[in-house]
Amino acid sequence: MNIIKHKYGKRTVSLLLAVILVLCHLQVRAADNKPTIEIGDYIQMGTYGGVPIVWRCVAKDSNGPLMLSDRVLCDYMPYDAKTNKNAETGSHRRNSWRDNFGSNHWRDSNIRSWLNSNAEAGKVKWLCGNPPTEDSVYPKTAAYDQKEGFLRSFRSDELGAIRTVKQRSIVSHPEYTAGYIDAAGVDLPYNTTIDTVADGYDSAHYEYIWDRVFLLDVQQLKTVNDNLNGYHIAKNRSGVAWNYWLRTPITTCNHDMRFVTPQGNILRDAPYKGYYGVRPAFYLNTENYTVSSGTGQSAQDPYVVSAPDAPDDSIGISGAVREDVNGDWNVNTDEYLQLEMSTLYTEDPAYANVTVPVYTIQKPRSDKENMVIVYCAEGYTKSQQKQFVEDVKKLWGEVLQIEPYRSMADRFNVYALCTASVDGYGGTSTFFAATAKGGISTNKGNWRNHVLERIIGPAFIEKIHDAHIPNETHPNENTMDHNYRQYDYVYENINQFVVLANSGEYFGGSHDNKQYGIHYIVASARNAYSAFTQRHELGHGLFHLGDEYNYSTVPVDEWNYTTSLNMTATKDPTKVKWKQLLGFRNTYTCPHLDYYPYTYNSSRDCLMRETFQNDFCDVCKLQGIKVMSQLITNPPALYVAVPEVKKYIGGYRNPTKDPSAFEAANSSAYASYQNDRNSRLLSGGSKNSFDYSSMKGQQVELRTIIQNLSNTQAKTVTLRLWVEHSNGEKAVTTDGEQVFTTQEFDIPVWKEKSKFWTKGALDYEGSDFNSGLVNCSLVYTIPENAILQSGDTIGFEIVDHATGEVLADDDTEQQRYVNVTIQYQLEDGTDVPNTMPTTFTVPVGKKVDWQPPQELHGYTFVKAEGMENAVPNSGMTIRYIYKRSEERPEPPVTKNYTVQYNWGSVFPTGATLPLNSSSYSSVQQAKAAVDKKYTSTTRIQAQKDGKNGTWAFSGWDAGNLNGTTVVFRGSWSFTADTAPITPPSGTASYKITATAGIGGTISPGGTTTVSAAGQLTYTIKANEGYYIADVKVDGSEVTATTSYTFSDVNTDHTIEVTFKQESQTP
Known part of the structure; x- marks a missing residue:
């Protein structure tokens, strides 16, 4: 525990006071001058502003009697000053909003510092290192940086x-x-009444x-009112009802604090404001205490x-900094990656050579059969890595609650890579170095946004992924063309x-720009919309769906x-790409x-459009299923929409x-369509809307959308429909014929399958x-002579003609899922180390016939227990x-790195190329x-x-890494002592003109003159959030690269660079 202690000097009690204490009759209730302090009793101790402070016992718990000042002592005192010196001032550096509003962290707040100080003025x-000066609080008159500590007016006894x-x-x-946390939980609700303020x-x-002297928190405040009805409402020393601060922050905010109003409500405001008083406890x-006088029955x-x-x-209290914030791992490190990053990827030495623990969140099958999702911590x-793993598990579980993720729940393998940071987000x-808007930053390493596919991906696939492909990439070689293609296998796995x-x-x-190695999502972990964000962003990254809230202010071509x-640019129902789905569901x-x-x-009801939507529309579900079927082995033969x-x-x-x-x-027409559909619906939640008294002679439609997921095997399905009585029997006509029909549909092969986002595809051309x-x-x-009854419903099923398998029926829409x-x-x-139990929902009755992964973190599969025919x-x-572990393979051999030097073939006589026979571990x-x-x-x-x-x-x-050898290169130049050789009169020079579009720079810019046979190298850099899209030399495209040399x-030449903004959505 980091304890701060302020030594208080001994003070002598005056002779006059001693005489008074001897002569006065002490009104106490115990002979030993130590009466038991009960709830409601008053005591006097210390002074403020030269006036004695009266305290009241408001509660008793394991810490003893809780004493609360009877009055608000200082009427105008900010909770904490604002500052923009974030790097120097404790909790202020954790959030830039605190620059302007102050911090709501009790631990290093100004008000806590003052309450527990006995320093002179x-x-x-x-x-926090930031005094509450007049330029850092409001109003200026509320500054208290020159006040003496609150406890200075207390005697040592x-x-x-x-x-x-x-x-x-x-x-x-x-x-x-x-990391300033001892128990993870949830945010405390912002409740404003005394009865609900401590809920949660x-x-x-x-x-x-x-602590020694502190402000009440919301639980203590509620206890005050529970024990002493209405006493949470306070007056100042002038007898006026007054506001006062609590020490409980608004947890969803980075700065606001709670305070109690004169009416007893609990509201919020910024800490730097001085409109609220202090009521210490x-x-x-x-x-140790003794009582010298008084009855304790009243404030008087x-x-x-x-x-x-x-x-x-x-005076000993917790210090401003926790000693365990940057402490040891709180997760198991049995399974891990060891990553090395050159300065091309990070200029921060904290990440040059890092250990990354790896947790398996979900792995029903082998990585070579399933989709693989890799979460990384930022x-x-x-x-805090235990919290990260728990966050991944929680969010992924919420992703799987909706379609089409839910239908493919057992076809995902999910890992959590504990990429630890020095600081919080x-x-x-x-x-x-990621930001909400820009993604992974390149400000602290030009290639940092490539760390996933170049550093993490190859290491993960070599050691963790079941493919175990040896890492033969060269991420630290600064080639002109980046050699992007050596990393393409990462996105295949x-x-x-x-x-x-x-x-x-x-x-x-x-x-997303797979051609240049970019394919990742950045999202927050603990917002109320974090589950939505995961589903939505996976809709982009995994399903390649667009944002349906996008619009154009001018007409566009299809x-x-x-x-x-x-998405589409036409509304013509005969030409829109989803014309086969029109009128189906939404x-x-x-x-x-x-x-x-x-x-x-294709709909107004889709989570690709609105944050309040928790489901994809049917077009997005279809497209998602089509994409996922390309990424797994043995996908379903057919997709049947509900x-x-x-x-x-x-x-x-x-x-x-x-x-x-x-x-x-338009939206009005969509609403009309929905109203019409709901009035006609006879399935799902409207299954019981079948009106037996009016349905004779009426037509009903059973409709679904079926996608063949094979490009080799055509299928036939049978649709069957009937009227069913409440006892499960099929209705019949007066002639004894069943009220029943059937129809077959041929489902052709998916001829375009090879063109649709195949596994490892870098792009899509339609x-x-x-x-x-x-x-x-x-x-x-329905026949006119059908015998219908109250409680009748429409029954149906869709059947694979070849196998007889029921693909969907009238219970599918309300199918029960269990864990x-x-x-x-x-x-x-x-x-198994670095694993945790996996839970997802599966339809009751579904056959569980998964083939477990034969290897997990180096352990060998023995058997599966509990697998039954149906859930x-x-x-x-x-x-x-x-x-x-005795079955585990030997751990990978630690690499040894050597050093070589190369200065070419032109060098001075007598100069010897350095030799280094040592080896290095990194x-x-x-x-x-x-x-x-x-x-x-x-x-x-x-x-x-x-x-x-x-x-x-x-x-x-x-130095550039070649295999396990770091090669340092240099060169020599020679200047003769005699006059330099000059070219003949009239020797030519040429001009090279460089231009760069919005989103980056090229250096040198403008026009540069180069001597004949000379050379000039250009450096190209994209701004944060942009990438190099195109480089043209003399009007012809060359490989997009970060440098180009004219030799x-x-x-004369020209070089022109175009930049594009990386894909990003809210």
């Missing part, structure tokens, strides 16, 4: 009566995401703090308390990277949406905004034959939406059992061993070609 030690206690202090998100207190994020030290006759025999008169310190030192930010803010962005999976062409009717979506049954009446009933009802494309897709519509007229848990265990019943109503638990150590004999200041007098002169050395470059120049 102007010498209080401010825990009074200080002994104040107990130092350990108590809970609720923290807001800049603290709990930075026990489950809120908190840390333990050692402390716990009475029951072991309080017990006068002191502690003359207290053993310690120092802004989680070492001591938004701090100066985090693993990815890892389908999505997710950088999970340790933040409670709302943000998310998908960054060809612009050739590669779009869920499928209806409409714009995001009616007043910009130039781009269209069928629906409707009365076959009205203008919307058949968009294929009569699409006129779908021509109006394909036929309708390839392998069939709109299956069965229309049936299936997979435990990864060793033979002795303990968990029962109660759910099921499966145990994957693996062999113990690239960084090898680079640190660079030769110091030859530097950029080295000069040697020697001849060249018979002429005397001076050789100058360029110095060694930063042997013999004519």
Whole structure:
């Protein structure tokens, strides 16, 4: 525990006071002058402003009697000053909003510093390092940097009566995401009434703090009102009802604090404001106090308390900084990656050579069969990695709650890579230096946004992924073309990277440009919308869907949406790409905004459009299933959309034959369509809307959409429909015939499958939406002589004609899902290291026939227990059992790195190329061993070609890794002592003109003159959030690169660079 102690000097009690104490009759209730302090009793101890302070016992708990000042002592005192000196001032550096509003972290607040100080005026030690001066609080008159400490007016024998206690202090998100936390929880609700103010207190994020004098928190405040009705409402010393601060922050905010109003409500405001007073509290030290006078029954006759025999008169409280914030890992490091990054990726030495623990979140099958999702931590310190793993598990579980993720729940393998940061998210030192808007920053390493596919991906695939492909990439070689293609295999084996930010803010962005190695999501972990954000951003990154809230202010051509999976530029129901789905469920062409009717979506109800939507529309579900089927082995043969049954009446009933009802494309028309659909619906939640008294002779339609997921095997499906009585029997006619019909549909092969986002595809050029897709519509007229009964419903099923398998039926829409848990265990019943049980929902009755991964973190699969033919109503638990460590392969051999030097074939006589026979355990150590004999200041007098002169050395470059050898390169130049050789009169020079578009720079810029046969190198750099899209030399495209050299120049040239913004969504 980091304890701050202020020594208090002994003070002599005056002779006059001693005489008074002897002569006066002491009104106490115990012979030993130590009456028991009860709730409601008053005591007097200390002074403020020269006036004695009266305290009242408001509660008693394990810490003893809780004493609260009877009055608000200082009417105008800011809780904490604002500052922009973030790097120097404790909690202020965790969030930039505190620059302007102050911090709501109790631990290092100004008000806590002052309450626990006995320093003389102007010498209080401010825990955050930021005094509450007149230029950092409002109004200026509320400054108290020159006040003496609150405890300076307490005698030493009074200080002994104040107990130092350990108590809970609720923290807001800049603290709990930075490791200032002893128990993870949830945000404390912002309730403003005394009865509800502490609701959720026990489950809120908190840390333990050692305190002496403090402000009440919300739980203590409620207890005050519970014990002494209305006493939480306070008056100041003038008898006026007054506001006062609490120590409980608004946890969803980075700065606001709570205060109590004169009416007893609990509201919020910024800490730097001085409109609120201080009503301090402390716990009475029951072991040391004595009472010299008073009855304790009223504020006018309080017990006068002191502690003359207290053993310690120092003031010890928790310091401003927790000692464990950057402590050891709080997760298992048995399974890990060891990553090395050169300065091309990070200029922060904290990440040059890092250990990254790896956790398996979900692994029903082998990585070679399933999709692989890799989460990486951003802004989680070492001591917060357990929280990161829990955040991943929680968020991924919420992703799987909706379709089409839910249908493919067992086809995902999910890992959590504990990429630890020094600071919390938004701090100066985090693993990815990621921002909400810009993604992974390149400000602290030009290639940092490539760390996923170049550093993490190859290491993960070599050691963790079941493919175990040896890492033969060369990420630290600074080639002109970047050699992007050597990393393409990463995205064949890892389908999505997710950088999970340790933040409670709302943000998310998908960054996607696989041609140049970019394919990741950045999103916050603990916002109310974080689950939505994960689903939405995976809709971008994994499904390649567009944002349906996008719009155009001018007309656009349909060809612009050739590669779009869920958007179009036409509203024509005969031409829109999803014309086969029109009128099915929520499928209806409409714009995001009616007043910009130039781009269209397939529905207004889709989570790709609105944050309040928790489901994809049917077009997005279809496209998602098609993409996922490309990424796994043995995908389903068919995708069958959840069928629906409707009365076959009205203008919307058949968009294929009569699409006129779908021509109006706006929100009003969509609402009309929905109202019509709901009035006709006879399935799902409307299954019981079948009116037996009016349905004879009426037509009903069973409809579904079926996509063949094979490009080799055509299929046939059978749709069956009937009327079913409440007892399960099929209805019949008066002739004894069943009220039943059936129809077969041929489902052709998906001819365009090879064109549609195949596994490892870097780009998409469009394909036929309708390839392998069939709109299956069965229309049936219920016979006039049907015998119908109350409680009748429409029954149906869709059947695979070849196998007889029921693909969907009238219970599918309301199918019950239950939990299936997979435990990864060793033979002795303990968990496989770095795993946790996996739980996801599976339909009751589904057959569980997964093939468990044969290897997990180096352990060998033995058997599976608990796998049954079908999932029962109660759910099921499966145990994957693996062999113990003796079966594990040997750990990978630690690489040894060597050093070589190369200065070419032109060098001065007598100069010897350095030799280094040592080996090093890391690239960084090898680079640190660079030769110091030859530097950029080295000069040697020697001849060249018979002429005397001076050789100058360029110095060694930063070193490039070739395999396990770091190669340092340099060069020599020669200047003759005689006059330099000049070219003949008229020797040519040429001009090279460089231009750069918005989003980056080229250096040197403008026009540069180069001598004939000379050379010139250009450096190209994209700004944060942009990438180099195109480089043209003399009008012709060359490989997009960060540098380009013109050699042997013999004519004028141009070089033109274009930058593009990386894909990013909210």
